[in-house]
Amino acid sequence: MPQFEPPPFDPHPFFKGGHLQTIAATREVSADLLSPIQHVVPVSDGDSIVLHEDCPVDWVPGNQSVLLVHGLSGCHSAPYMVRLAESCLKSGSRVFRMDMRGCGAAHSLSRNLPHAGRSDDVISALDLIAEKSREGPMLAVGVSLGAGQLLRAVGRIGRGDSNLPNWFERLERIAVVAPPLDLRRCSANLQRFWLRPYNFYFIRALLGSVPPGVHQRADFRKAIQERRPRTLWELDDRITAPLSGFDGAGDYYEQASACRVVSFNPVPTLVVAAADDPIVPVGCFADDPGLWPQSTQLVITSTGGHMGFLDRRRRCWIDEVVASWFST
Numbered sequence: 115m116p117q118f119e120p121p122p123f124d125p126h127p128f129f130k131g132g133h134l135q136t137i138a139a140t141r142e143v144s145a146d147l148l149s150p151i152q153h154v155v156p157v158s159d160g161d162s163i164v165l166h167e168d169c170p171v172d173w174v175p176g177n178q179s180v181l182l183v184h185g186l187s188g189c190h191s192a193p194y195m196v197r198l199a200e201s202c203l204k205s206g207s208r209v210f211r212m213d214m215r216g217c218g219a220a221h222s223l224s225r226n227l228p229h230a231g232r233s234d235d236v237i238s239a240l241d242l243i244a245e246k247s248r249e250g251p252m253l254a255v256g257v258s259l260g261a262g263q264l265l266r267a268v269g270r271i272g273r274g275d276s277n278l279p280n281w282f283e284r285l286e287r288i289a290v291v292a293p294p295l296d297l298r299r300c301s302a303n304l305q306r307f308w309l310r311p312y313n314f315y316f317i318r319a320l321l322g323s324v325p326p327g328v329h330q331r332a333d334f335r336k337a338i339q340e341r342r343p344r345t346l347w348e349l350d351d352r353i354t355a356p357l358s359g360f361d362g363a364g365d366y367y368e369q370a371s372a373c374r375v376v377s378f379n380p381v382p383t384l385v386v387a388a389a390d391d392p393i394v395p396v397g398c399f400a401d402d403p404g405l406w407p408q409s410t411q412l413v414i415t416s417t418g419g420h421m422g423f424l425d426r427r428r429r430c431w432i433d434e435v436v437a438s439w440f441s442t
Contacts, residue, residue, distance in 0.1 A: 117411070118384065118411050118413075118438075118439060118442055120386075120413055120435045120438060120439075121431070121434050121435060121438055123415050123418070123423065123425060123431045124425050124426045125417050125418070125423075125424065125425060125426070126138070126424045126425060126426050126428060127426065129422070129424050130417070131390060131417065131419070132388065132390030132391055132392045132417065132418070132419040132420070132422075133392055133419065134419070134422075135388070135390070135417060135418050135419030135420075135422030135423065135424055136391075136392060136393075136419035136420040136421070136422050137419075137422075138419070138422050138424040139193065139194065139419070139420070139421045139422040139423075139424070139430065140193065141193060142193055143193045143196050143197055144196075145191070145196045145200070147168075147200045147203055147204075148166075148168050148196065148199055148200065148203070149168065150166035150167055150168045150190075150211070151166075151167050152164055152165070152166055152167075152219055153165040153166075153167060153210075153242055153246075154220075154223065155238050155239060155241075155242050156238075157215065157232075157234065157235045157238050158234065159225070159226055160225065161215050161223060161224040161225060161226050162215075162220060162223040162224065163212060163213055163214060163215055163220050163223075163235050163238065163239065164190075164212075164213040164218065164219040164220040164223070165181075165210040165211065165212055165213075165239055165242060165243075166190045166210065166211040166212075166213070166219070167208065167209070167210050167246075168199060168203050168208070168209050168211075169208045169209075170203060170206050170207070170208065172206070173206065173207075173208050175247065175248050175249050175250060176249055176250040177206060177207070177208065177250050178206075178207050178208070178250055178251040178252070178253055178286075178440075179207065179208040179209070179210065179243050179246070179247040179250065179251075179252050179253070180202045180207045180208070180209045180210070180252075180253045180254065180255065180440075181210050181212060181236075181239055181240060181243055181252070181253070181254040181255070182195055182198050182199060182202075182209065182210065182211045182212060182254075182255050182256075182257075182260075183212050183214075183236060183239075183254070183255070183256040183257065183260030183261070183263060183264055184211075184212065184213075184214065184217070184257060184258075184259075184260050185257045185258030185259045185260055185261075185292075185421065186258055186259040186316060186320070187316060187319035187320055187323065188217070188257075188258075188259075188260075189213050189214075189217045189218030189219075190211035190212065190213050190218045190219070191218065192257075194257055194421060194430065194432070195211050195257075197430060197433050198255055198433060198436065199211055201433050201436070201437055205437060205440070205441070207253070207440075208246075208247065210239065210242075210243055212235075212236075212239050212260070214228035214232065214235065214260070215227065215228045215232065215235065215325070216228055216323070216324070216325035216327075216328065217323070221323070221325055221326075222325065222326055222327070223325075223327075224325045224327055224328070225325070225327035225328060225330070225331065226327075226328065226357070226358065227324075227325075227328060227353075227354055227357055227358055228259075229354055229358055229366070229370060230259055230262045230263060230266070230294065230297055230366075230370040230371070230372070231263075231266070231358070231366070231369060231370030232263055233263045233264075233266035233267035233270060233276075234267070234276070235263070236254075236256075236260075236263050236264055236267040237267050237271075237276065237279065240252065240254070240267075240279070240281065240285070241279065241281070244279070244280075244281035244284065249284075250284070251284055251286040252281060252284045252285045252286065253285070253286060253287050253288065253289075253440055254285065254288045254289075255288070255289045255290070255291075255436055256288070256289075256290045256291070256293065257290075257291050257292065257421055258291070258292050258293065258294065258393075258394075258420065258421060259294065261290035261291055261292060261293035261294075262290075262293040262294050262295065262297075262370075262371075262372045263372075264288060264290055264293075265290055265293055265295070265372040265375075265376050265379065265383075265385075266370070266371075266372040266375060268285070268288065268379045268380070268381045268383070269372060269374075269375030269376050269377070269378050269379045270375050270378075272375070272378035272379050272380045272381075273375050273378035275375070285381055286381075286382065287381065287382045287383070287384070287439065287440060288381055288382075288383050288384075289383070289384040289386070289435075289436045289439050289440070290383065290384070290385050290386070291386045291387075291421055291432055292386070292387055292388070292391055292393070292394050292420050292421050293372060293385070293387075293394070294371075294372075294393070294394050294398075295371065295372050295373040295376070295394070295398040295399065296367075296371050296373045296398045297366070297367035297370060297371045298364070298367040298368070298371070299395055299397075299398055300393065300394055300395065300398070301345075301346055301347045301350065301363070301367065302347075303393070303394075303395050304345065304346055304347075304393065305345050305347060309392060310344075310345075312392065312393060313344065313345045313346050316346055316349075317342070317343055317344075317345075317346065317349055320349065321338075321342070321349075328357070331357070333356065333357055334353070334357060337352050337353050337356070337357070338353070340352070347363050350363040350366055350367075351363035354366060373398065373405065376405060376406065376407075376410070377404070377405060377406070377407050378407070379407055379409060379410060380407070380409055381409060382409050382410075383409060383410040383411070384410075384411050384413065384435070384436075384439045385399065385406070385410060385411070385412045385413065386413045386414075386415075386423075386432060386435060387399050387412075387413070387414050387415075387418075388414070388415050388416075388417055388418030388419055388420070388422070388423065389414055389415065389416050389417070390416070390417050390418070390419060391418070391419060391420045392419065392420060393420040394420065396414060399412060399414060400412075400414060413435070418431070
């Protein structure tokens with residue numbers, strides 16, 4: 115695969131360091147160009163996810179379709195999802211923004227929690243896109259948790275752990291931004307004292323958005339009778355893992371981490387990460403030279419935080435990178 119040269123990244127001078135870059139990514143954006151229709155997609159255990167489709171007026175079968183998968187505590191309306199969707203739409207792509215189980219429009223459609231191991235849900239989303247588009251190339255973008263799910267999906271297909279879908283050859287390229295490759299390592303990183311605010315943020319967001327179907331479960335009600343979890347590891351060990359069929363946080367991290375299967379990924383893939391990401395240690399990407407197959411290109415910037423990458427023009431550099439990668 116020819117070497118991809120991403121556009122140059124000129125960071126914003128007033129948003130220096132990983133923390134400020136991460137915070138910059140949360141600013142709201144306009145969604146004026148988007149007027150989606152919803153598709154409810156059944157997944158395992160009686161749950162459903164939702165895809166939000168925007169289609170250019172001149173789109174015809176044979177043109178490309180793009181799946182976007184959000185991160186932890188996000189949904190289809192997260193700022194980065196809106197920006198990426200509008201960019202794809204302007205390029206003539208039919209774009210589908212995914213709401214994971216219990217997130218966004220799927221909030222009331224699940225009795226189970228979203229987590230990093232839900233890669234089969236990504237495959238179900240791509241199944242629907244393949245059916246709707248009938249022909250033509252398919253592309254996908256994952257951010258943070260969604261990036262991990264996407265990498266795990268294609269890696270498991272490549273290793274033979276998941277059935278080979280009839281559309282797999284149509285999946286021409288994917289891009290992933292700041293995937294939590296090694297969940298155990300990410301969780302340990304966030305237990306450091308000066309990173310505890312991220313724990314508080316995610317725990318509050320996750321517990322505040324638990325689907326009503328999960329609230330009705332006796333095992334969830336029992337789990338929340340104890341004191342509030344103080345770290346993501348504790349949240350995963352007490353709630354995420356047992357409610358999702360794992361034997362504690364350690365078992366969940368071992369089974370759900372994308373790093374176990376990324377070397378089997380046959381799809382041309384762009385992985386983008388920042389050396390100062392406060393949530394995903396850069397060593398997850400760079401410590402093992404044999405982690406990435408020839409189909410994958412890794413881009414690590416010196417700064418950018420966790421899905422920040424705010425440039426001097428106050429734009430998210432990632433949007434331009436993804437557009438360039440898909441047009442190469």
